[in-house]
Amino acid sequence: MQLQVLSFVLFLHCMEYTDSQQHASRHRQHKQTPGLNPGCEGGCLTCSDYNGCLSCKPRLFIYLERNGMRQIGVCLSSCPNGYYGTRSPDINKCTKCKSDCDSCFNRNFCTRCKAGFYLHRGKCQESCPEGLVPSATQRECVPGCAGECESCVNSDTCTRCKAGLHLLQGKCHHVCPDDFEANEQLMACTPLVHCEVGEWGEWGPCSRRGKGCGFKRGEESRAREILQGPSPHGKPCPPTSEKRKCVVKRKICPGRRRGERRHHNSRKRKEPQDSWQEREREREREKEAGDREDVEDRNKTEHRHSRGQDRDPTSPAGGAAH
Missing domain, CATH: 2.20.100.10 (Thrombospondin type-1 (TSP1) repeat)
Structure with missing residues (x-):
C-alpha cells in the first residue's frame, strides 16, 4: 500500500516537471519566432527585440541598417541615398547601388556617380567618350568645349581660350569689358588699375x-x-x-x-694769386647778376605801368589815338 502511494506521488512530480518544460519551450519559441506584434514602431508589421523590424506595413520599404556586427531593420517610405527600392508581393526592400554609384534608379541605371566617376547613359565611368568632357561639379560627361575654348570644365565654363581671346569668369572675350584690360601674359581679362x-x-x-x-x-x-x-x-x-x-x-x-x-x-699768403683773383671775379659776377635782376624787375614794372596808361581811355594820348 505504501509502495503504491509513493509511486503515485512520483508520478505527480513527473507530470509537473513535464508541464513546466513544455511551458518554457513555448515561451522560447514565442521569443524566437515573432508574429504580429502590437508593440512594433516606425511602420514595422513584425519585429524583434534583437533585429528590429522583420517586415513592414504595406508600401513601406525595409532597410537593413548596420549597427556593429548586426543589422537592424528599419521601415522607410523611400530608400536612402545609395540604395534603390524594389517591390514584390512578399516584401518591399532597399537594395544597395553599385559601388561607383552615389544614387541610382535600379541596379543597372545610376543617376549620380561618386567622386572620380562621370555619368554617361546611366553608367559611371572614369573617363568620357570622344566628343564629351568630364564635369567635376556635375560628375557627368558633358558636350565638348565651346568653339572659342581651348580647354574647359564643361560646355559653359572655359579654362583657357584660343589665340587672340582673353578669359574672364569662364568666358572668352575678343574685347575685355569695361573696368578690365587684356593681359597678354595670362591671356585673360584682369581688373583695370x-x-x-x-x-x-x-x-x-x-x-x-x-x-x-x-x-x-x-x-x-x-x-x-x-x-x-x-x-x-x-x-x-x-x-x-x-x-x-x-x-x-x-x-x-x-x-x-x-x-x-x-x-x-x-x-692771401697761403693761396696762389690766381685763385684769389678768380674768387673776386666770381663775387663781382654774382653782384652784377643780382643788380641786373633788380633792373629787370624795375623795367618790367615800369613797362606794365606804361601799358596800363596807354590803355586808359581817359588819358589825352588815348583820346588822340581814337
Missing part, C-alpha cells in the same frame, strides 16, 4: 644753383608719393614733383665778407 597718389608735401627751402644764400630770386620744390601704381592700360600717374619761383631777402653767404676779412691776409 589706375594710379593713385598722396597729398602734396610741404614746399622746400628756396635755393639757387644748389645754394641757399647769395641770391634774391630762386626756386623751391615739393613732392608727393605714389600710393598705387597703374596697370599697363590704367590711368598713368600725374607729376609727383613741382617747382616754383621764390623770392628771399638777399643775404651774404657765411664766410664771404666777415670771415674773409678776418682771414684775408693769411689766405
Whole structure:
C-alpha cells in the first residue's frame, strides 16, 4: 500500500516537471519566432527585440541598417541615398547601388556617380567618350568645349581660350569689358588699375644753383608719393614733383665778407694769386647778376605801368589815338 502511494506521488512530480518544460519551450519559441506584434514602431508589421523590424506595413520599404556586427531593420517610405527600392508581393526592400554609384534608379541605371566617376547613359565611368568632357561639379560627361575654348570644365565654363581671346569668369572675350584690360601674359581679362597718389608735401627751402644764400630770386620744390601704381592700360600717374619761383631777402653767404676779412691776409699768403683773383671775379659776377635782376624787375614794372596808361581811355594820348 505504501509502495503504491509513493509511486503515485512520483508520478505527480513527473507530470509537473513535464508541464513546466513544455511551458518554457513555448515561451522560447514565442521569443524566437515573432508574429504580429502590437508593440512594433516606425511602420514595422513584425519585429524583434534583437533585429528590429522583420517586415513592414504595406508600401513601406525595409532597410537593413548596420549597427556593429548586426543589422537592424528599419521601415522607410523611400530608400536612402545609395540604395534603390524594389517591390514584390512578399516584401518591399532597399537594395544597395553599385559601388561607383552615389544614387541610382535600379541596379543597372545610376543617376549620380561618386567622386572620380562621370555619368554617361546611366553608367559611371572614369573617363568620357570622344566628343564629351568630364564635369567635376556635375560628375557627368558633358558636350565638348565651346568653339572659342581651348580647354574647359564643361560646355559653359572655359579654362583657357584660343589665340587672340582673353578669359574672364569662364568666358572668352575678343574685347575685355569695361573696368578690365587684356593681359597678354595670362591671356585673360584682369581688373583695370589706375594710379593713385598722396597729398602734396610741404614746399622746400628756396635755393639757387644748389645754394641757399647769395641770391634774391630762386626756386623751391615739393613732392608727393605714389600710393598705387597703374596697370599697363590704367590711368598713368600725374607729376609727383613741382617747382616754383621764390623770392628771399638777399643775404651774404657765411664766410664771404666777415670771415674773409678776418682771414684775408693769411689766405692771401697761403693761396696762389690766381685763385684769389678768380674768387673776386666770381663775387663781382654774382653782384652784377643780382643788380641786373633788380633792373629787370624795375623795367618790367615800369613797362606794365606804361601799358596800363596807354590803355586808359581817359588819358589825352588815348583820346588822340581814337
